[in-house]
Every structure is written in C-alpha cells, then in structure tokens.
Amino acid sequence: MSSERVLSWTPSAIVFDCDGTLMDTEKHWQDAREHALGGYGLIAAPGFADRAKGLHYTECGRLMAVESGHPDLTEELTGSLLRIFLELVAENPMTMPGARELVASAATFAPLAVASNCPREVVESCLDTAHLRDYFDHIVVPDAGTRPKPQPDVYLTAARRCGAEPADALAVEDSLCGVEAASRAGMRILGVGPWPGERTTAMVDLWVSSLAEPDLSRWADARIPRQATR
Structure with a gap:
C-alpha cells in the first residue's frame, strides 16, 4: 500500500460502495440470510458470511441454495433474502462512523457516485x-448491461458518469468483492473496515479502520472546493 497515492492527491471523482461502507447494513444481510435459510429449516455453512460479503443478492441467494444442498430453492431463497433485508433496513437504518462527515466534505471538491451490488431501490432508500442522497450525482447498480462486482462495470460506469477517467477516480470499499471490482476498473482504492488480510489490502492504496479516521478528515478538509477552482 502507498497511502500517499490517496492522501497527497485530489481525485476527479469519488465512488463509494454502499453496504458496509456508507451504511451499516452488513449485520442486516447476515440476519436476513439466517432468517431466509431458517424458513426452510436450513443453516449457513461455516464461513458463509465471509464468502457472501459484497456479492449481488441474487448470487448470494444462489450460493445459499447450493451450499445448503438445495439448488432447487435458489429462487425462493433469493426472494426471501431480499424481502427480509428490506424489512430490517427499514426498521434500523444506520450510517457507518464518519460516513456522513466524509461524504459532505468530499462533495465540496469532487463529484460523487455510489456503485453498489444492491438493487437501486435499496440504495436510494x-x-x-440517512439524508445522504443529495450529495451523490449518480447511483450505479447492476442491470442488463452492467455486471455486478467483482466485475468492474459499476465502477467504470460511475466514473464515466462523473466525467472522470477511472485512473483519476477514487473508489471507497469495504469488501474483497468490491476491491476486486475497483482494481479491475483501474481506480485508486481506499479500503475501510476491520483489517481484511493481505489478499485484499494488496490491491488497495490505503486501508483505514473507519471513515472517521483523522487523517481522512484532514485530507478532505485540505482539498480545494470545486467552486473555488472555476
């Protein structure tokens, strides 16, 4: 890692992941997986939460069905997973520490986008x-022409819509799946969350435990506001 590739640089755009990066929803996904499986008398295999982190919910549903030995239940488990997750988010939406402050500061010097594997209605909701929607110029999610992470499509599309070359844009991610997508897109990467191990951190430029890290706040505050550069 080379922290100076982030902390001494002003990106032309910043693209944030949503789940686990901006919003504290990983626990909701974990609970939704357990409830969905439990509805069919099934339990997740050991280590499933790590394997599922960051996956598109349809891929997660497929993996749940396959690993539980019931691939015939893929459609039912996928539908149940999304329904339960939406209910949990509606009951208890939470932002990650420092997310609100960093987004507000970053929006003064760069266009912002969200690139997520979640359905659009989940991200927008x-x-x-969280009163963050107005800060983002674009929300990009998988669709018929845009493959989910770990493919680079959502990041490439988000950078393009922000008017930036991928190499001039910063991705903010918390999962191996998302980091792989941003790396394949050719972006600089800020990783956030508990230390994920060498496989993930080898692909990022800076890893922090939280978006509330003082170094990030100082970096964002030191950038030149967009209106001052016109």
Whole structure:
C-alpha cells in the first residue's frame, strides 16, 4: 500500500460502495440470510458470511441454495433474502462512523457516485433515510448491461458518469468483492473496515479502520472546493 497515492492527491471523482461502507447494513444481510435459510429449516455453512460479503443478492441467494444442498430453492431463497433485508433496513437504518462527515466534505471538491451490488431501490432508500442522497450525482447498480462486482462495470460506469477517467477516480470499499471490482476498473482504492488480510489490502492504496479516521478528515478538509477552482 502507498497511502500517499490517496492522501497527497485530489481525485476527479469519488465512488463509494454502499453496504458496509456508507451504511451499516452488513449485520442486516447476515440476519436476513439466517432468517431466509431458517424458513426452510436450513443453516449457513461455516464461513458463509465471509464468502457472501459484497456479492449481488441474487448470487448470494444462489450460493445459499447450493451450499445448503438445495439448488432447487435458489429462487425462493433469493426472494426471501431480499424481502427480509428490506424489512430490517427499514426498521434500523444506520450510517457507518464518519460516513456522513466524509461524504459532505468530499462533495465540496469532487463529484460523487455510489456503485453498489444492491438493487437501486435499496440504495436510494438507505441514502434517503440517512439524508445522504443529495450529495451523490449518480447511483450505479447492476442491470442488463452492467455486471455486478467483482466485475468492474459499476465502477467504470460511475466514473464515466462523473466525467472522470477511472485512473483519476477514487473508489471507497469495504469488501474483497468490491476491491476486486475497483482494481479491475483501474481506480485508486481506499479500503475501510476491520483489517481484511493481505489478499485484499494488496490491491488497495490505503486501508483505514473507519471513515472517521483523522487523517481522512484532514485530507478532505485540505482539498480545494470545486467552486473555488472555476
């Protein structure tokens, strides 16, 4: 890692992941997986939470069905997973520490986008509830022409819509799946969360335990506001 590739640089755009990066929803996904499986009398295999982190919910549902030995239940488990997750988010939406402050500061010097594997309605609902939606110029999610992470499509599309080359944009991610997507897109990467191990950190430029890290706040505050550069 080379922290100076982030902390001494002003990106042309910043693209944030949503789940686990901006919004504290990983526990909701974990609970939703357990409840969905439990509805069919099944339990997740050991280590499933790590394997599922960051996956598109349809891929997660497929993996749940396959690993539980019931691939025939893929459609039912996928639908149940999304329904339960939406209920949990509506009951208890929470932002990650430092997310609100960093987003507000970053929006003064760069266009912002969200690139997520979640359905659009989930992302927009989370951001609206957290009063973050107005900071983002674009929300990019998988669709018929845009593959989910770990493919680079959502990051490439987000950078393009922000008017930036991928190499001039910063991705903010918390999962191996997302880091792989941003790395394949050719972006600089800020990773956040508990230390994930060498496989993930080898692909990022800076890893922090929280978006509330003082170094990040000082970096964002030191950038030149966009209106001052016109």
